[in-house]
Amino acid sequence: MLYQVDFKGEKMVPVQEGQSLLEASLAAGIPHYHACGGKGQCTTCRVLVLEGEKSLSELTVFEKTIKTVRNFPDGVRLACQSHVTGDGVKVHRLIKDETDRYIFINGNDENTTEVMGVRRKLALFFIDIRNFTPFIEAQLPFDVIHIMRRIFTLLRNAIEQYGGRIIDTAGDGLYAVFGLDCKIKQATESAVLAGQKIMEDIKIFNNTYLRPYFSHFFEVGIGVHVGSVIYGNVGIGLTNNLTVMGYPVNIAARLQAATKELNNSFVISERAFSLLRNPPFASGCAKLNLKGVSHPFEVMLIGKPYQSLVAPVRVEENSASHSS
Ligand code: FES
Structure with a gap:
């Protein structure tokens, strides 16, 4: 199955069944920060789900732990842990500014971001x-x-x-x-x-x-x-x-x-x-x-x-x- 996810203010991103939001956004050329390499151990890939929460997979153990520790409100998900199960999902990336872009994006290729450790x-x-x-x-x-x-x-x-x-x-x-x-x-x-x-x-x-x-x-x-x-x-x-x-x-x-x-x-x-x-x-x-x-x-x-x-x-x- 192929779904479309609206990354607010950026682009519509096609997401394959089984692909995480992070994998899909990176494949679509969005400079989506993922400091831990998509392992659920940081918060840099987090998104706010604006619509279609029911079309996303359940919270993973990593997400539950981080939400408790950081006291994140409902609606905040880790893109590397979230998989799309239906249409109508609209998200807003939460960590994105020019300094992050300068620090984390390699050279001119905005499809990749560094894993920081x-x-x-x-x-x-x-x-x-x-x-x-x-x-x-x-x-x-x-x-x-x-x-x-x-x-x-x-x-x-x-x-x-x-x-x-x-x-x-x-x-x-x-x-x-x-x-x-x-x-x-x-x-x-x-x-x-x-x-x-x-x-x-x-x-x-x-x-x-x-x-x-x-x-x-x-x-x-x-x-x-x-x-x-x-x-x-x-x-x-x-x-x-x-x-x-x-x-x-x-x-x-x-x-x-x-x-x-x-x-x-x-x-x-x-x-x-x-x-x-x-x-x-x-x-x-x-x-x-x-x-x-x-x-x-x-x-x-x-x-x-x-x-x-x-x-x-x-x-x-x-x-x-x-x-x-
Ligand atoms: S990239 Fe670190 S939690 Fe998603």
Whole structure:
């Protein structure tokens, strides 16, 4: 069967039986945004049904979830989830402006739009150099740059050795992911191994170079978590680099920040820890109250107490390593 759908203000679009509204509108040359690639995981393809609601398929599970979360009124449908079952349908695309057109439409071909990323489970790795401010205060600026380069080379080598990818650097820290080319269990193992190698390499660097030549030493704070995130070249920032976004990323960043308060250089979420085939010794565990997380968030401490901190330690002792 072939039906005609009126895309208000745009054109009449022929829709084949079994074709979604999105597929039909794209085939007809409408620059219909579909950031998640038509998987029901965003809202950019949404339309308001003006007429013929009964000639559309039932709401899918994705639509029901998104309508609840975003509180969309009745009549709003996701075009990628809606199929036409009869004539008389008239819809109005809701997201369309010139900026969207500029950002999302490839070149001159308006029949295609970019898919802005894919969802994948990744191991998320945040690291920060501790004891850095006193170093900057005590050293000459070019010496600081020289040492920064040495440290970041050390971090990059360890991360790349275990298959990780650096996503961003900021100040004296960076953010990397593991699992772009492997399953989540292996990714988590790799993230932990990279973190352990960094701690070992920093210790050697301190003893053989930093202490003798600059009378200083560095420590690190590492946070690791796993979760489902969106990654891709989403066009954020000046260069079109890989971006990874999602709530688990925020959690990993907060675990790294919590290393100081927990007085332990490597904090990993219990969820990530449970994925490890050969988990390292955990000297303790703790429950953190994270903003936006309703229940205490359990973490394992697999690093070392800081030498540069004299901090109160309030963690539960854990005499044996925890295995999954
Ligand atoms: S394209 Fe993302 S929900 Fe339809």
